[in-house]
Amino acid sequence: MSRRRLDSRSGLPAGLLSDIQTPISTEPLESVYEITGELGRGKFAVVKRCVEKSSGKVFAAKFLRKRRRGRDCRSEVIHEMAVLEMSHNNNRVVNLHAAHETDHDIVLILEYAAGGEIFDHCVSDELLPEAQITRLIRQTLEGVHNLHQSNLVHLDLKPQNILLTGLSPLGDIKIVDFGLARRLGAVGELREILGTPEYVAPEVLNYEPITTATDLWSVGVIAYMLVTGESPFVGDDKQETYLNVSQVNVDYSRENFSMVSELAVDFIRKLLVKAPEDRPSAAECMSHPWLWQLCLSPDLTAPTRPVRERSCGIKWAAPPEDPEDKENFLESPHSHAKRFRFDEESSTRGEGDC
Numbered sequence: 623m624s625r626r627r628l629d630s631r632s633g634l635p636a637g638l639l640s641d642i643q644t645p646i647s648t649e650p651l652e653s654v655y656e657i658t659g660e661l662g663r664g665k666f667a668v669v670k671r672c673v674e675k676s677s678g679k680v681f682a683a684k685f686l687r688k689r690r691r692g693r694d695c696r697s698e699v700i701h702e703m704a705v706l707e708m709s710h711n712n713n714r715v716v717n718l719h720a721a722h723e724t725d726h727d728i729v730l731i732l733e734y735a736a737g738g739e740i741f742d743h744c745v746s747d748e749l750l751p752e753a754q755i756t757r758l759i760r761q762t763l764e765g766v767h768n769l770h771q772s773n774l775v776h777l778d779l780k781p782q783n784i785l786l787t788g789l790s791p792l793g794d795i796k797i798v799d800f801g802l803a804r805r806l807g808a809v810g811e812l813r814e815i816l817g818t819p820e821y822v823a824p825e826v827l828n829y830e831p832i833t834t835a836t837d838l839w840s841v842g843v844i845a846y847m848l849v850t851g852e853s854p855f856v857g858d859d860k861q862e863t864y865l866n867v868s869q870v871n872v873d874y875s876r877e878n879f880s881m882v883s884e885l886a887v888d889f890i891r892k893l894l895v896k897a898p899e900d901r902p903s904a905a906e907c908m909s910h911p912w913l914w915q916l917c918l919s920p921d922l923t924a925p926t927r928p929v930r931e932r933s934c935g936i937k938w939a940a941p942p943e944d945p946e947d948k949e950n951f952l953e954s955p956h957s958h959a960k961r962f963r964f965d966e967e968s969s970t971r972g973e974g975d976c
């Protein structure tokens with residue numbers, strides 16, 4: 623995808639934020655941090671593990687190139703910093719610790735997420751138990767809800783951008799990569815953006831207005847991938863992927879979902895709908911019974927499911943008594959979030975369906 627709305631005067635992507643509080647230090651990075659190894663890379667960035675010499679604390683240093691394809695992209699890096707700063711109080715977003723500038727890069731020193739990407743759990747031979755998946759989705763929704771409350775949309779949510787604070791035991795999620803994030807309303811209607819074809823919503827492909835619902839589509843894709851180990855829209859080539867997305871061509875067959883609860887399917891079906899206005903908001907999603915049915919399960923660390931094994935014994939549960947869930951939750955989903963209308967029939971089918 624290459625479409626991108628440009629500001630007519632500057633030739634830069636429209637709606638970039640430019641106010642930052644974090645000073646950009648020119649002190650040589652190596653004098654402050656010991657760089658220890660690569661954690662990941664994207665199109666214009668490489669992320670390395672580093673240790674702050676003065677404190678011994680571990681961080682992730684994201685090296686963002688200032689020039690890309692012969693163009694000065696400093697303002698895009700500043701924008702990413704501004705979004706991170708706006709999300710400072712959002713516990714589900716990686717924290718910006720400091721920033722440095724080198725000849726070629728601006729380096730964001732980020733909170734280190736030691737557990738890697740949830741993508742690894744989508745492509746593993748052993749999928750996570752649904753109780754763990756629902757915990758991760760709840761946390762993702764909480765992070766997304768808080769972004770949306772600040773009028774921010776992420777627009778590049780995918781399993782590679784949802785990291786974990788730890789692996790064993792499985793930690794909490796941290797959302798990263800705000801390069802495509804935008805503030806809604808900053809420049810009128812938003813219709814733009816590149817993204818990763820497999821994960822983008824139909825309205826992005828169709829150059830229709832982008833709203834908070836665009837992120838909710840991606841949450842549906844992420845949930846699909848975590849429960850099935852498959853990417854719902856990926857085709858043999860880009861064209862086929864686009865077609866699958868724009869026709870919402872999703873495979874809910876027994877083959878893919880043999881091990882998945884009916885409530886999980888219902889949750890995903892609610893999000894992977896073409897019309898953005900028909901998708902529930904992040905807050906509304908939080909009252910879906912799938913997210914709470916297993917949260918009182920005594921053993922969240924239950925063995926992982928081999929791919930295609932059935933998850934059974936589904937029982938609906940009351941909202942969480944778990945203090946962590948209560949603390950982190952958007953108040954109480956049942957008291958505050960407007961309840962999205964869930965299909966009674968599809969919800970009850972999960973019970974005892976082993």
Ligand SMILES: Nc1ncnc2c1ncn2[C@@H]1O[C@H](COP(=O)(O)OP(=O)(O)OP(=O)(O)O)[C@@H](O)[C@H]1O
Nearest residue numbers: 661662663664665667669682732733734735782799
């Ligand atoms: N804070 C972090 N802690 C640990 N690993 C990280 C952290 N931030 C990023 N990574 C790793 O580096 C990868 C690339 O980071 P990121 O997505 O921010 O880069 P990007 O160049 O903007 O990516 P893209 O080209 O997909 O937009 C992530 O998918 C993740 O594996």
